[in-house]
Amino acid sequence: MIIDWYPGHMKKARAQIIEILPKIDLVIEVLDARLPASSANPLLERLRGDKPCIKILNKSDLADPSVTKRWVQFLEKQQGVKAIPMEATNRREVGMIPKLCQKILPARTKARKPLRVLVVGIPNVGKSTLINTLAGKKIARVGDKPAITTCPQQIDLRNGILLSDTPGLLWPVLENIAGAGRLAASGAIGDNAYDTVEVGLTSAQYLAEKYPALLRQRYNLSELPETPLGIVTEIGRHRGCLIKGGDVDLHRAAELLLRELRAGKLGQISLERPEEVPGAFDKGVKIEDQN
Secondary structure, three states, rough: OOOEEOOOHHHHEEEEEEHHHHOOOEEEEEEEEOOOOOOOHHHHHHHHHOOEEEEEEOOOOOOOOHHHHHHHHHHHHOEEEEEEEOOOOOOOHHHHHEEEEEEEHHHHHHHOOOOOEEEOOOOOOOHHHHHHHHHHOOOOOOOOOOOOOOEEEEEEEOOEEEEEEEOOOOOEOOOHHHHHHHHHHOOOOOOHHHHHHHHHHHHHHHHHHHHHHHHHHHOOOOOOOOOOHHHHHHHHHOOOOOOOOOOOOHHHHHHHHHHHHOOOOOOOOOOOOOOOOOOOOOOOOOOOOOO
């Protein structure tokens, strides 16, 4: 599955980030805690150079805590990176970010110079929600659909930090099949850019392998069918996703599964683990407790 998802405003966002990075002291990258690798932007890693980076693993309440712990271990092995799981709507958790920025770059604070911070993240990862919580008021538009933010802006937090915001950014063509599927399953990609049934089947297979008990419990299945098609069919049958003649509407059943997965109704689920991502250990990083 190759997902072609590169609206014109994303191309513009790429140019904006390239232009603004030389003027930035620190980068905050907002990731989805359920899929930190797939929701990261490879371009940012190449462009930020030696600038420090705080990686926010947002939506941590939806992710598997034990897997999130391993992601934090992995990410903090990278040069200049601090990783923090949190919920972007939690004011107490988000309130730690300005102090952390000042701790990472104390020289600018002592010199009474504002810390210039760039906030980046792919669509629908919670970047705008984080900015609004940091500012204590609604500044950035928030929605449950990708590509809400469209214009760059600068926000003075009045605590010595200047935030620069940019539109969400994805790479031009998602050629990594597994990563593309995870992004689609998480809701980061517009519905018209992928096949709902295909993503639903792939998600059902992953859930059956990693979280079978949660899958059975949510859909009242005494046993899981052996195939992803069988799982989605049974989900549709149990939830009344039927068409004329009593057959299951696979599209509706897959859509229901994805909707409930995204909302956390199945439980705390991570869609990828560090040890499963190709290239994650190219630098010899070791993660503890790989269960």
